[in-house]
Amino acid sequence: MLNVLIIGGDARYLEIIEGLRKKGANVFLIGYEKISFEHPTIFTCKHADADFSIMDAIILPVHGTTNEGKVTSAYSDEDFTLNKDMIAKTPTHCVIYTGTTNDFLNEAVANRKLEVLFARDDIAIYNAIPTAEATLQLAIEHTDYTIHGSNVIVLGFGRVGFTVARLFKHVGANVTVCVRNSADVARISEMGMNPLFVTNLHQEIEHNELCINTVPHLLLDRNLITKMNPKTLVIDLASAPGGTDFESAKDRGIHAIHALGLPGKTAPKTAGQIIANTIISLMESIEKQ
Amino acid sequence: MLNVLIIGGDARYLEIIEGLRKKGANVFLIGYEKISFEHPTIFTCKHADADFSIMDAIILPVHGTTNEGKVTSAYSDEDFTLNKDMIAKTPTHCVIYTGTTNDFLNEAVANRKLEVLFARDDIAIYNAIPTAEATLQLAIEHTDYTIHGSNVIVLGFGRVGFTVARLFKHVGANVTVCVRNSADVARISEMGMNPLFVTNLHQEIEHNELCINTVPHLLLDRNLITKMNPKTLVIDLASAPGGTDFESAKDRGIHAIHALGLPGKTAPKTAGQIIANTIISLMESIEKQ
Amino acid sequence: MLNVLIIGGDARYLEIIEGLRKKGANVFLIGYEKISFEHPTIFTCKHADADFSIMDAIILPVHGTTNEGKVTSAYSDEDFTLNKDMIAKTPTHCVIYTGTTNDFLNEAVANRKLEVLFARDDIAIYNAIPTAEATLQLAIEHTDYTIHGSNVIVLGFGRVGFTVARLFKHVGANVTVCVRNSADVARISEMGMNPLFVTNLHQEIEHNELCINTVPHLLLDRNLITKMNPKTLVIDLASAPGGTDFESAKDRGIHAIHALGLPGKTAPKTAGQIIANTIISLMESIEKQ
Amino acid sequence: MLNVLIIGGDARYLEIIEGLRKKGANVFLIGYEKISFEHPTIFTCKHADADFSIMDAIILPVHGTTNEGKVTSAYSDEDFTLNKDMIAKTPTHCVIYTGTTNDFLNEAVANRKLEVLFARDDIAIYNAIPTAEATLQLAIEHTDYTIHGSNVIVLGFGRVGFTVARLFKHVGANVTVCVRNSADVARISEMGMNPLFVTNLHQEIEHNELCINTVPHLLLDRNLITKMNPKTLVIDLASAPGGTDFESAKDRGIHAIHALGLPGKTAPKTAGQIIANTIISLMESIEKQ
Numbered sequence A, B, C, D: 001m002l003n004v005l006i007i008g009g010d011a012r013y014l015e016i017i018e019g020l021r022k023k024g025a026n027v028f029l030i031g032y033e034k035i036s037f038e039h040p041t042i043f044t045c046k047h048a049d050a051d052f053s054i055m056d057a058i059i060l061p062v063h064g065t066t067n068e069g070k071v072t073s074a075y076s077d078e079d080f081t082l083n084k085d086m087i088a089k090t091p092t093h094c095v096i097y098t099g100t101t102n103d104f105l106n107e108a109v110a111n112r113k114l115e116v117l118f119a120r121d122d123i124a125i126y127n128a129i130p131t132a133e134a135t136l137q138l139a140i141e142h143t144d145y146t147i148h149g150s151n152v153i154v155l156g157f158g159r160v161g162f163t164v165a166r167l168f169k170h171v172g173a174n175v176t177v178c179v180r181n182s183a184d185v186a187r188i189s190e191m192g193m194n195p196l197f198v199t200n201l202h203q204e205i206e207h208n209e210l211c212i213n214t215v216p217h218l219l220l221d222r223n224l225i226t227k228m229n230p231k232t233l234v235i236d237l238a239s240a241p242g243g244t245d246f247e248s249a250k251d252r253g254i255h256a257i258h259a260l261g262l263p264g265k266t267a268p269k270t271a272g273q274i275i276a277n278t279i280i281s282l283m284e285s286i287e288k289q
């Protein structure tokens, strides 16, 4: 029977707790004082209580820790501070799961396996689904026309761009996808969308009513913003600082929304299941070995 | 050159005005004091001014008139009252366009052609698009899971139900459509969705997280509501009083939204274009004759 | 336990026999000498043997009988001739199933229920699936380009046209559907295809490489054929005599295929199941009453 | 004005000739005696005639040359033998295009740019379209049921597998895709298909009526073949020797088709345009530099 310690988290972690419980693990919780679980294999720990020496896995929040090791929780008013010694007490096979990592974690976990969940392709692809749905919701909400029949340009065709483009096409939009390599151009054509090389973006941008960015670089610079129709709605999904010159957009009166953290906001249950399923199947593949 | 008189209306009517202007009509407006149009062929009339004897067409609001002939406008604080004499002054070929009709209109327009736009199949189908998108927006907003991968049941496969079912399927839901005739069952299968006879609805309802009603009869009665999973979200699109026993839903703690008038709310521009395009092509087909 | 008599048929009828057997019926066969069934509830009858007085249902071939009552079978060298007296011997509740009917059948079955299967909407819709797939197969085979990216025009948007248009669109073609009413135009737009009024067909026909007719009237007359690109491939699905002036097509060197009876040819198993499922659910709904 | 020499080829090369001519190139042909081109910028050369010193580009057949430099053509009874000296005579900027390469070509072209077209991702993706359509044609032809509603398993999710899986899904099949990495599993789920890890293939193989292989390794070995339903149709697309134990399939009476070279066979025009477009855009990007 696995012992898993969860430190901090948010609504998504309720799905992880539930998923692990169902798989028969003992689940130890730090930072969940505000809710109570009535189940013999779920244990709410006081900070000092947790016995790291028995843990087969530790799960940290999606945003990991601060660079000082501080972990926050949506279900506690107190923080918890993780340190190197705690990790050192765990059995050597213990795996530490986190959404993102930093120097502190990389060092603290040096002698254990650190699984950075949000660096995984599978998680990025699954998370693209709620991200795309939330983007669609924003698009429907902030336009006075239907997405069906509208001209939408998606910048980037990575894990998020692919899903966003596909979703808007399925809703009936005329979708152009802007990329920089010829294999993407071929795939976009095959999928019935219009491919566009990024070098030609300045010529096409004005014909679109909706522009969704997924490229994590300043692509929508002042020059491109100037070429846009002022009624264009921009939804930028790229992590801070995004790929849009928001100042220029504001100057031109273009509505640009920087929409971040969408999976956890729009579909915490699904987002939690994505993480839960991945952690569980990683645990299972470890067990098999 | 056609003379068209528009009496009352809302945001959608700006598209109609624009559409008619572009087609070269003289557009006369009653009930638009709050906005101004700077165009030589658009004329804002005082109530008493309008010369009905020159009008080739009169366009009333989507909700028509009251049974006393009163017409309201989103762009005026005053009402206008239409009467039989005004209609009588129009040339005999004049067509009166309205969204819905009533006894007053049927009688007042007896000797002219009355085109009841919302009774038309084409308009109902076009309007199903913004209706479905608004429904999707509500569904994304009021759930904590993704529509992709969820179990959705759509009641009815008429003009709205068809479009709603198709949209949710395209977004990745597992869609069941509940109907009462075998041809619909065949079509639903052909389109890759799950058909269900309404007589078997009570057996399946609990397996769905989202239930969208388009049937304009009390289908979701207390009995069916009792069988639902209490976490089900109900979105009822059927015109008042809807097809849901909202009381029973409330009693069971089921979230049931009666969402009406969606095209005008979610996509007034598209909804206006739908009406504009239809009126214009009707005018053109009259001209050709 | 139902007694069902099957007289004549083809490969599809093996599915019907199998389906009825599984439902627990006694199945009596006339015209199946060439194959043998090893099952206690399947009885191969000599022509004279069949006891009509015990039959709850009689199933005739999809093409029914000749006007003299003659029934042919793919599994027999001999014909069977049905007559009024045989029908008269059946119990009054006996239902006679046939694909198509004629004067002989209408009269002979006057006092029993005659279910004309191919007149049913549900069967027509289910059969549209193999019809469309066979059409696609022909299209791929007889062109030197891919359907993906090609311009395809479908004439008619009835039970077959709808499915054919949808299939070619899903394969990636740019599909135009030619119809004569505005509700179809709206639905075609909603489904992301290009609607075209039949009155404008002459203007558009030349831009299509593939023309698929489902309208059972001479639509592709000499005039339209003359306007076609000579490289156009015409696939006419309408029952004889079809909707194409094949003479004119030949004169212009246009390849026109009149492809009939496709479900039974391309997918006899599925086509048989369609009929079997329908007959069985009709029998079940009778039993319930 | 570019000078382009085409040596050998097949039906696809007519599209390349046409494409280059339209772009304004002088096109020199070796191995095209059987057809004649009436155009001032298309020159049919005798073998000895061709002046390599003026060529900006040389285009070889899709299958390249033999290891002795021999080039064959569908439009000539004679072969042409390329040698190192000919290449050496070309200007240094001359690019040699071939479908596939070998030791001879790699050495002979050492000092010029050799563009191996079929090694390019974009060409592989575009070619996946005719490959998938031809596979669909085979599937419709060699089954007695419809693809719609059937259970299809696709092995591999590379450039071909992706397109094949998508196409069969769009036609209405229930598609399972068998892969070996978790990112593919996520993408397949997102696209509404069923993912399957290759390690679990033996458990699922029997539930599928149609099995399409794109993995260029012996995946369908005797063990898996034994687990298949004997009515399964196998279509193996992987280049020789394919990924199927054809002997074992034969032993079990399983119909296994090794279908190779599909783009050139099923859609030579499209396949030619794919190559033509790629060569032309490569030439254009060279010019721009």
Ligand SMILES: NC(=O)c1ccc[n+]([C@@H]2O[C@H](COP(=O)([O-])OP(=O)(O)OC[C@H]3O[C@@H](n4cnc5c(N)ncnc54)[C@H](OP(=O)(O)O)[C@@H]3O)[C@@H](O)[C@H]2O)c1
Pocket: A124, A127, A128, A131, A155, A156, A157, A158, A159, A160, A161, A179, A180, A181, A198, A214, A215, A216, A217, A219, A236, A237, A238, A239, A259, A260, A261, A262, A263
């Ligand atoms: N808003 C949210 O809720 C949310 C959710 C998930 C992810 N995200 C963020 O969304 C962004 C995209 O994530 P992802 O998973 O899709 O990333 P990804 O798979 O790495 O895709 C990035 C895309 O951007 C393109 N790209 C990168 N640099 C470029 C440049 N200089 N010029 C043109 N194209 C460029 C890439 O093209 P190549 O393939 O040619 O490199 C690729 O198509 C990230 O910032 C991520 O953090 C946000």
Ligand SMILES: NC(=O)c1ccc[n+]([C@@H]2O[C@H](COP(=O)([O-])OP(=O)(O)OC[C@H]3O[C@@H](n4cnc5c(N)ncnc54)[C@H](OP(=O)(O)O)[C@@H]3O)[C@@H](O)[C@H]2O)c1
Pocket: B124, B127, B128, B131, B155, B156, B157, B158, B159, B160, B161, B179, B180, B181, B198, B214, B215, B216, B217, B219, B236, B237, B238, B239, B259, B260, B261, B262, B263
């Ligand atoms: N919320 C909004 O913004 C909005 C927008 C547009 C429309 N609407 C409303 O939505 C409703 C549907 O509109 P529509 O255009 O789709 O109507 P419709 O084309 O007439 O379709 C009605 C559907 O309900 C089925 N139905 C009717 N009575 C039934 C019964 N007793 N049992 C089972 N099924 C039954 C019909 O089945 P059969 O074909 O078998 O009769 C058909 O499938 C209407 O009330 C309309 O006013 C609302």
Ligand SMILES: NC(=O)c1ccc[n+]([C@@H]2O[C@H](COP(=O)([O-])OP(=O)(O)OC[C@H]3O[C@@H](n4cnc5c(N)ncnc54)[C@H](OP(=O)(O)O)[C@@H]3O)[C@@H](O)[C@H]2O)c1
Pocket: C124, C127, C128, C131, C155, C156, C157, C158, C159, C160, C161, C179, C180, C181, C198, C214, C215, C216, C217, C219, C236, C237, C238, C239, C259, C260, C261, C262, C263
């Ligand atoms: N080849 C095969 O294997 C095969 C298989 C199945 C069926 N069929 C044949 O295919 C044909 C179509 O069958 P279906 O079930 O689709 O019939 P359907 O549902 O009645 O549809 C017929 C279509 O043709 C249109 N139409 C009829 N007359 C027209 C005219 N004069 N001008 C313009 N459009 C007209 C109808 O339009 P409206 O709706 O406006 O009337 C409708 O869109 C029939 O001949 C049927 O026997 C062949």
Ligand SMILES: NC(=O)c1ccc[n+]([C@@H]2O[C@H](COP(=O)([O-])OP(=O)(O)OC[C@H]3O[C@@H](n4cnc5c(N)ncnc54)[C@H](OP(=O)(O)O)[C@@H]3O)[C@@H](O)[C@H]2O)c1
Pocket: D124, D127, D128, D131, D155, D156, D157, D158, D159, D160, D161, D179, D180, D181, D198, D214, D215, D216, D217, D219, D236, D237, D238, D239, D259, D260, D261, D262, D263
């Ligand atoms: N029949 C025709 O007309 C035709 C046309 C085009 C191509 N082809 C042939 O089709 C084959 C596939 O081409 P492609 O362009 O799709 O290749 P590709 O993009 O390289 O894809 C190959 C696929 O096979 C998987 N794979 C490779 N080795 C595997 C193994 N040992 N176990 C499990 N999966 C394995 C790969 O998975 P990973 O991504 O995990 O490596 C990938 O999904 C090639 O042989 C090609 O020559 C045939």
